[in-house]
Every structure is written in structure tokens, then in C-alpha cells.
Amino acid sequence: MDKVVFLDRDGTLNEEVHYLHKPEDLKILPGVPRALRMLREAGFRLVVITNQAGVARGYYTCQDVEKLHRYMNELLEKENAGIDGFYYCPHHPDYGIGIYKKACRCRKPGIGMFEAAEKDFSVDKAHSYMIGDKRLDIEAGRNYGVFSILVGTGYGAELMTETTEKGEKPFYDFYAETLVDAAEYILAAERSGGRE
Numbered sequence: 001m002d003k004v005v006f007l008d009r010d011g012t013l014n015e016e017v018h019y020l021h022k023p024e025d026l027k028i029l030p031g032v033p034r035a036l037r038m039l040r041e042a043g044f045r046l047v048v049i050t051n052q053a054g055v056a057r058g059y060y061t062c063q064d065v066e067k068l069h070r071y072m073n074e075l076l077e078k079e080n081a082g083i084d085g086f087y088y089c090p091h092h093p094d095y096g097i098g099i100y101k102k103a104c105r106c107r108k109p110g111i112g113m114f115e116a117a118e119k120d121f122s123v124d125k126a127h128s129y130m131i132g133d134k135r136l137d138i139e140a141g142r143n144y145g146v147f148s149i150l151v152g153t154g155y156g157a158e159l160m161t162e163t164t165e166k167g168e169k170p171f172y173d174f175y176a177e178t179l180v181d182a183a184e185y186i187l188a189a190e191r192s193g194g195r196e
């Protein structure tokens with residue numbers, strides 16, 4: 001079985017750029033290669049799960065998304081922090097052109113991308129995690145049935161503060177300021193025999 005860390009892309013691995021699709025606009029966030037390396041060394045497979053409705057909206061193509069992912073992985077592999085699988089949802093339920101305008105199963109908080117990953121990985125859900133900076137990342141992870149960590153990069157810190165200020169029960173299982181903090185939490189949880 002594979003222990004998998006599912007990762008949102010924008011705001012989690014790289015700087016949030018509106019409808020990012022050009023390699024020259026890609027900026028990996030500080031500490032991210034180190035966090036990914038820590039997880040890899042502990043035996044986790046790393047899987048990116050990303051909504052890319054910019055395809056549906058006609059802002060860029062599937063080829064652009066795939067090219068960006070190859071470039072991203074070139075950068076990360078140089079730091080021994082490569083991603084094992086990239087899955088993206090090109091759809092949008094309300095906006096879009098042709099085949100991409102549809103209410104799909106893959107768009108987070110749906111779980112279709114996790115299910116697609118199951119064709120390539122045998123996911124051990126009890127030792128797998130989702131990390132993202134938005135509510136829909138956490139909802140997707142929880143819908144799929146893995147422990148879900150909100151990370152403070154991207155929109156995460158703002159969301160955490162909002163939740164705390166309203167006195168709401170956290171919608172996430174754990175909050176980590178950075179991806180390195182999330183990785184440290186995961187490694188500690190696994191060392192102590194799992195999070196249950």
C-alpha cells in the first residue's frame with residue numbers, strides 16, 4: 001500500500017498567481033522543496049490534485065497545464081523533491097467552452113481526482129493526507145476520507161483567522177503555517193503510530 005500526501009498546487013506549492021499557466025510565472029514557495037523531500041524520505045508518495053478551470057474558461061489549454069507541471073517537476077526533481085503524479089480538473093460547472101463545461105466528479109471538493117490517482121497508487125487512506133490552502137481542498141480530502149491539513153500559505157492563514165474569529169469549529173483537521181510545518185506534523189503523527 002502507498003502512503004500518499006495529496007497536495008493542492010496554487011497557494012500550497014507555488015505562489016498564487018491568477019490563472020497561472022506560464023512557466024516563467026511559476027514561483028515555488030520557500031521551504032516547499034524541503035518539505036516535499038522530508039515526506040519522500042519518509043516513504044510518502046506525492047500527488048498533486050488541482051482545479052484548473054482556466055481551461056474551461058478558455059484562458060489556457062490542457063497542454064499548457066501539462067507543460068507547466070513538467071516544468072515544475074524539473075525544478076523540484078533537482079532538489080530531490082519530485083512529485084509522483086499530477087491530476088487536474090479542467091472543468092467548470094457553469095462557465096466554459098465545449099466539453100469542459102460540465103458538472104464533473106473531479107473538481108474539488110469532489111473526489112474524482114483521488115479516484116483517478118487510485119488507478120496509479122494503492123492509497124492507504126489511514127496513512128494518507130490532503131494539504132491545501134482553501135476550504136474546498138479540505139472538503140475534498142475529508143470527502144475522500146483522509147486527514148486534511150489547512151496550510152497558512154495562499155489563502156490559508158486568512159481562512160484560519162476568519163474561522164477562529166467567528167468562533168467556528170475548524171473545518172480542517174489541523175492547521176500548519178507552512179508546508180514544512182505540515183510535513184513535520186505528518187512525520188510526528190506517523191512516528192507515533194498514526195493519527196488515530
Ligand SMILES: [Mg+2]
Nearest residue numbers: 008010011133
Ligand atoms: Mg490553492
Ligand SMILES: [Zn+2]
Nearest residue numbers: 089091104106
Ligand atoms: Zn473535472
